[in-house]
Amino acid sequence: MTAPPAGPVAPADVTYLGVRHHSPACARLVAATIEALRPAYVLVEGPADVNDRLDELLLGHRLPVAVFTSYRDGTRAHASWSPFCDYSPEWVALTAGRRLGAQVRFIDLPAWHPAFADRTNRYADAERRYAEVVDRLCRVFAVDNVDTLWDHLFEIQPDDGLAERLATYFDLVRDGSAAGDDDCAREAYMARWVDAAAAHAGGRPVVVVSGGFHRPALIRLAGTGDGRWPDVPRPPDGARGGSYLVPYSFRRLDSFDGYQSGMPSPDYYQRLWEHGAARAADDLTASVVARLRHRRQRVSTADLVAARTMAAGLARVRGHRPPARADVLDGLVSALVDEALEVPLPWTSRGRLPAGTHPVVVEMVAALSGDRVGELHPDTPLPPLVDDVTDTLERHGLAAAGDVRLDLTGADDLTRSRILHRLRVLGVPGFRRDAGPTPGVDAVLVERWSVEVRDDRLSALIEVGGYGATLRDAAAARLAERGTNAAGNVDRLASVLFDAALCGIADLSGDVLDEVARSVGAVRELAPLGRVLAVALGLWRHDRLFGVARTGVLGAVISAAAVRAVWLAEGIRGGPAPAEPARLAAVAALRDAVVHAGPVLELDRAAVLAVAGRLAADRDVPPDLRGAMFGLTWALGGGADPVAAVHAVGGTSTLGDWLAGLFALAREEILTADPAPDPDGGSGRTDLLGVLDGLVTAMPEREFLVALPGLRQAFAFFPPREREGVAGRLLARRGLGGSGRALLRTAVDPALFARARELDADVEAVLARAGLLLQETP
Structure with a gap:
């Protein structure tokens, strides 16, 4: 001192x-x-x-x-x-x-x-x-x-x-x-x-x-x-x-x-600071009108005169000379907005614009905010990360705006992918991945990115500069921080693990894997456990792509998660309810673990099949999980009879949910299965899709409308090309020509069409009861 x-x-x-x-x-x-x-x-x-x-x-x-x-x-x-x-x-x-x-x-x-x-x-x-x-x-x-x-x-x-x-x-x-x-x-x-x-x-x-x-x-x-x-x-x-x-x-x-300090509408107050309140009020009106006209909103000279007249009148009533910001805004609203407003005007409170704000009001607020962005003096010291990222992007051809396609089997493109993922992990704006590998077992070998040169890139790089002097070190520190914060949460740990692999930071993956292995036994819900199992299995299978070896810890995670998934599934009970995609994805991850890692990790296929068989037949189990367990049995070669299972579902209202589970687990088996003999003993042959077609066709209109949401969700598990094939087979069953693709691209929503038919039937019933139904003349 x-x-x-x-x-x-x-x-x-x-x-x-x-x-x-x-x-x-x-x-x-x-x-x-x-x-x-x-x-x-x-x-x-x-x-x-x-x-x-x-x-x-x-x-x-x-x-x-x-x-x-x-x-x-x-x-x-x-x-x-x-x-x-x-x-x-x-x-x-x-x-x-x-x-x-x-x-x-x-x-x-x-x-x-x-x-x-x-x-x-x-x-x-x-x-x-x-x-x-x-x-x-x-x-x-x-x-x-x-x-x-x-x-x-x-x-x-x-x-x-x-x-x-x-x-x-x-x-x-x-x-x-x-x-x-x-x-x-x-x-x-x-x-x-x-x-x-x-x-x-x-x-x-x-x-x-x-x-x-x-x-x-x-x-x-x-x-x-x-x-x-x-x-x-x-x-x-x-x-x-x-x-x-x-x-x-x-x-x-x-x-x-969302900024919690100072004044709203910073561009207005910039004008007030530079030119005084009277000029700021005039500029405010002019900037709002200019923005609305740029957005192709009709604002006439008469509207402008009316807005200024109303603002002046409000200012006099409120004792303001010259008009205040709220006077001008209220005057503009009175002149430019004709209909009733669903939410209060945003300048009557504090905080973000509420949902439902009138579009004209949104543009008014944006005009007052302004688009000014600050700029640092060239001599301003910057964190080392800024120079490292700038040099890295230049050397690898990623500095310019445009679309980037990467073949992950090539060393150069894999390096570029890791650079982009490190920027993504750090939250640097302007780097968006449009397609690429996701947690799961199917290896995706191509990535597509959109690169945009953003004014806020420098700010973001400075703000993450405290994580490290190089891009790799900064991304590793950020992932390590996420891993620490996610301790005990396998869902978040799985996300960190997968991001570490995408970033090519294998040394961090070991620490995260240890934490995942410790956390798996405490998971109480099937969905998050399925996500970590899918990530671990994908890395275990495709280590050449991600650079993560098939370590003993990774295998231990898969084995522990598979056993835990079976145990959790056995405890699920409940009546009819909409299908839960996350739960179905977890059962799919269990299937993939048994199929792809079972022989190496000595997973007990017979035990999995035994549990799946019990759950598939248990009416106290939710229908989507019953369908998934039946699909799991079929996919693992358990001798399932899908036609008999469909007839035993028990009610059209739960058919769609049951099918969602089945399609999530055994989609390929459904499309490639040999057809069974025609139950009527004829020379024709039928298959599971044919049975489903018969069940749906026989449904009354009301039952079909009840079942339709579940059915649509179930068939959404088929990719577009496979749905087209299913549609083609349905046309063929009816002896109709045409394209399955055209059938899928109807101009009218099928649900709307079904409701229209139901309405027609109701109207005819009412007319018949009243004796008003016209009879056709022979």
Whole structure:
């Protein structure tokens, strides 16, 4: 610590400015105060660990930009942003203070500190903490929410007396609210900076710019410090992370997009900051109309005149001169929206746009948000990952936008695939996989990707730069973090395992496999167990593609999961219910494990067949699982009789669900089975599809409509080409020509057609009972 100056020094005059983050009115007050006082120190609420990098922050970026901080240790992972735009009071304090020769300092705890554990944005306003006070003020001033209240009290009012009005406002809300332990820790730390600056200022003024919620506490704590500069907290040993500047955007600043701080509609307030409230209101109307016309929405000159007239009238009624943001928006809605609105207007509350917002209103909000994206100065230091990714994409021909097709059997394309998957795992935008390998046993050897050059790619790379200096290291660290967070959850562990294989990070797979092996025995539901079994089996079979050897741990996972799947299946009971695709996929994974890994891992096929046979015949088992177990018996060569099984299903209402289970497990057996003799003893022959056709054809209309959803779900298990073949066979059974494909592409939904036939029958029945049914004349 640095001691304060020795000897008597006149105490510094400390001016405390409480502000609302991203407020043009507060930014104007900060600029005017610093200009008038010419202080020795300007102290700003912000991360103190960035003080030695203020030159980097003030290089001359195009705003908005943010200080991004990432932090990870053995128990906590945290990421947060401290954003700045041109009209942020904190930014104005830094730039004005530096320009006038003051010493500028951030005085708040670092963003990684536990005081920010529940906050992803440093400048998230305290309004959530004093909602009761704000609600009372809104009722007094007859406004909808805090944003409208703030505009009414400060943004469109003259600057005369602004400091006093702000102080009164924040004193009121602080008096009616309780600060949490995190606020108290931050305020005590900031107060020590204030006392040290006052002691070192040599009697010259000190200006403190903080969130208005903290201002009363900082005044109260004045003089409690020892006059020494506080130490800046350092991350504990073993923690990883750091802070970097990142480009930001108006959209990310906008409260309508979920941002919890400052003002909505950042482009409007940018105009207010640059040109004043009257010009901002005019520009707002013009930008909304221009956007709507660009979207081919009809907006006439008469509509524009009506909107401005209505906005002016609302402003006069509400005591606004010039019009406020809400006045202009309400005027536009009254002129441009004719029908009743299903949801309240978004500027009457806070948060994301609700579902059902009128399209014109959506475009209005987007016009106010703006599309400005920040840009860092070329001399801004970047994490090593940015250069590594840029170089990697260039060397492997992946930097340009376009479609990418990869043959995974080729070494070069496999390398490119792993690069793209590592970017995907890190969440870097602009890299979308459209087709490729999925968990399961069928090897897919081709991938298709769409690469897009995005403005937010740099921001994303900087934000994940804390995971590692190279793309491989960063992806490995991200996957390891996911694996740690997924401990005990086999479904999530399976996803991590498969992603590790796709990324070509085999050393991580071993750790995840160990955790999967420990977790399998505790799984209580069949569906997640089936997913991990499918992933493990796919990797076990196709290790040459993924680079994951058939290790003993991988085999142990498959064996344990297969045994556990049989045990869980035996415990499932329940009456008729819609088919559960995830449960059927788990039984399919069990089948594949027995077929493809059984001989090597010595899985007990006879035991599986015994359980499957019992469940297939048990009427207390849900129909989809009964069908799946029958299909499992058939697929494993258990001597099943599918025709007899179909007749024994027991009711048309459950037929579709039973078939869904059967088709999920024995689709290939159904399509390739030898037909059985005609039950009538004729020379013709029939098959399972023929039996189904007969059952469905014989259903009354009402029974068919009940069975139809389940039947459609069941036949969805056949790929389009196979469905076309089934349709062709049905046409042939009726002696009809034509294409099965044409039959599948009917212009009318079959369910609608069936309901129409049922309605016709009901109408005829009613007419017949009333004696009104016309008889045809011979």
